[in-house]
Amino acid sequence: MxxxxxxxxxxxxxxxxxxxxxxxxxxxxxxxxxxxxxxxxxxxxxxxxxxxxxxxxxxxxxxxxxxxxxxxxxxGSDLWPANDPAEQVEVLRWLSWNDGHWAQAVGPFYFEHVVKATFGIGPADVEGLKSGVADVLKFARVLDGHLAGRSHVACGRLTIADFQLASMARYWRESQMPLSGFTNIVRWLDGLMQIPAWADPWPAK
Ligand SMILES: N[C@@H](CCC(=O)N[C@@H](CS)C(=O)NCC(=O)O)C(=O)O
The missing domain is CATH 3.40.30.10 (Glutaredoxin)
Structure with missing residues (x-):
């Protein structure tokens, strides 16, 4: 494989x-x-x-x-609930929400600050990101409300939905995503960072 x-x-x-x-x-x-x-x-x-x-x-x-x-x-991992249709629906909802809304909102911040720096393709267009703030706030309100009283996005445990939603938002501080007021999102992102493989996902050189 x-x-x-x-x-x-x-x-x-x-x-x-x-x-x-x-x-x-x-x-x-x-x-x-x-x-x-x-x-x-x-x-x-x-x-x-x-x-x-x-x-x-x-x-x-x-x-x-x-x-x-x-x-x-x-x-054989339940990070994807292969044997539970109701849980599959729950995970699918958040995977779809990510791809349709959340990733679109946070993506420009990630691109300007992380992708450009990683590949040396110019400075971040900070001015250009201002028009994207409203969208981040709009969808952050949804996610933050959902995460109130919850440790994870779906099924009450770690699932692939957490990894899907957090892969750009994990860089929120250095990307200047306006998420500091969303305490449930910040708690969730910081909690994921306690998972060693999430904190350091890249293969050893
Ligand atoms: N929806 C796809 C996204 C794949 C994707 O956009 N990959 C990016 C890296 S995050 C890529 O390969 N970009 C190269 C390019 O667009 O030239 C997935 O989740 O696998």
Whole structure:
């Protein structure tokens, strides 16, 4: 089993899960800056030209949430509730909410501050982010209200929904996401950082 990754938030959640569950896999780092995502061999696996991609036998699977679910099923982990339809619905709701709303809102902050710094592609456009503040606040209110009295996003325990929602928000301080007033979100994000594999998801060099 191979997992293609590079240092970015979608591969991050898959690699954190792999480490957390102790899954044996060959972790193949793609040289994104050298055009590795556009190489024909890689494009044949993931026509989106994005990472992560899981290759298991003949099957190439993309989309980090689907990859995480597949890995949980393989490992017998309830981070994806394979045997509980009601819990699946609950996790799916938050995976969808992330991709449709939350990631869209926090993504620009993550891109300007973390992606640009990681790949040396220029300074953050701090001015440009001002127009995105209202959206972050709008959806942060939803998440913060939901997390009141809860330790995790779904099912009362760690699930792949936590990893999906937190992979950009974990950088909220250095990305200047306006989340400091959302005490339940901050408590949840800080709590996830107590998980060793989440705090340090990247493979050893
Ligand atoms: N929805 C996809 C997102 C994949 C994605 O956007 N990956 C980014 C890294 S976080 C990427 O490969 N970007 C490279 C590019 O767009 O050129 C997933 O969750 O796997």
């Amino acid at each position: 191979k997992i293609y990754w590079f240092k970015a938030q979608a591969p991050l959640r898959v690699l954190a899960l792999v480490k957390h569950l102790g899954i044996e896999a060959e972790l193949v780092e793609v040289d994104m800056m050298a055009g590795g995502l556009r190489a024909p061999d890689y494009a044949a696996l993931n026509p989106n030209l994005k990472a992560p991609t899981l290759v298991d036998g003949d099957q190439a699977l993309w989309e980090s949430s689907a990859i995480m679910a597949a890995l949980c099923i393989r490992a």
